[in-house]
Amino acid sequence: MIGDGTSSSPRTTPTQTILPTGTHALGVYANARGTCAVFAEESVSGDFHSAAQYCWGRNWAGEVGDGSTTQRDSPTRVKSELSPSSLSSGGFHTCAIADDPSVVNCWGRDYLGQLGAKMDPEDLDANSGRSDPIRVLL
Numbered sequence: 001m002i003g004d005g006t007s008s009s010p011r012t013t014p015t016q017t018i019l020p021t022g023t024h025a026l027g028v029y030a031n032a033r034g035t036c037a038v039f040a041e042e043s044v045s046g047d048f049h050s051a052a053q054y055c056w057g058r059n060w061a062g063e064v065g066d067g068s069t070t071q072r073d074s075p076t077r078v079k080s081e082l083s084p085s086s087l088s089s090g091g092f093h094t095c096a097i098a099d100d101p102s103v104v105n106c107w108g109r110d111y112l113g114q115l116g117a118k119m120d121p122e123d124l125d126a127n128s129g130r131s132d133p134i135r136v137l138l
Helices: none
Strands: 023-031 034-042 048-057 072-077 084-089 093-098 104-109 129-135
Touching (some): 023 084, 034 072, 034 084, 048 084
Antiparallel strands (some): 023 034, 034 048, 048 072, 084 093, 093 104, 104 129
16 A cells, blocks of 8 residues: 555556654554655644654555544544654554553554463464554553
């Protein structure tokens, strides 16, 4: 998924992602089914402040983190109040570290416990996951 508002692929030339109004990218992280980015958001005074996380992609197991499993073709704000200092993406999931490094949120596919939450050993659904970010217990 390119993040340009369309779902056509493949692309053989660089294509610009459509950034949300009033943001600029601080970092981009890709996984097998989508992409996430940390954006600085513009305040009313015109200054850029607090980072926010946005994701886009197929979203089959909640990889976008917006509380749904609906495909997102453009950057969509992750359903979290966490102001991330960084993101990291695995095959089908993403985790965000907050400014407070004792806080980590994860979302997406959780087939093998990738999200750091207590795993149900009976749940062997390859597409099981969390579409809402969950706090990892450290």
